[in-house]
Amino acid sequence: MPTVPKKKSSKRKTTRPTVQEQPLRDLTQQALATYFRNLNGHKPSELYELVMREVEQPLFKAVLEYTAGNQCRAAEILGINRGTLRKKLRTYKLLD
Numbered sequence: 001m002p003t004v005p006k007k008k009s010s011k012r013k014t015t016r017p018t019v020q021e022q023p024l025r026d027l028t029q030q031a032l033a034t035y036f037r038n039l040n041g042h043k044p045s046e047l048y049e050l051v052m053r054e055v056e057q058p059l060f061k062a063v064l065e066y067t068a069g070n071q072c073r074a075a076e077i078l079g080i081n082r083g084t085l086r087k088k089l090r091t092y093k094l095l096d
Contacts, residue, residue, distance in 0.1 A: 028051075035047075057092045061092075064089075069096075071085055071089075
């Protein structure tokens, strides 16, 4: 009697980050651990704003460099509206 091959499961594990996500995630976690270690008794505040400022500016700069300054392409790559991108670029003084 012939054997029937087992059907492979199509379920993918989604709990583990991809190779591309892992390094940035690790670096972020390390930076935050260092931040908390170095508080020296000070109370942390506005951490979300601090992190967003520290991450967004180099992100926008890198994407603009990658697109040779093309804001439409940069917005598409970032998955945001071009108007939102321009507002952020003004905030971080990245507009010419």
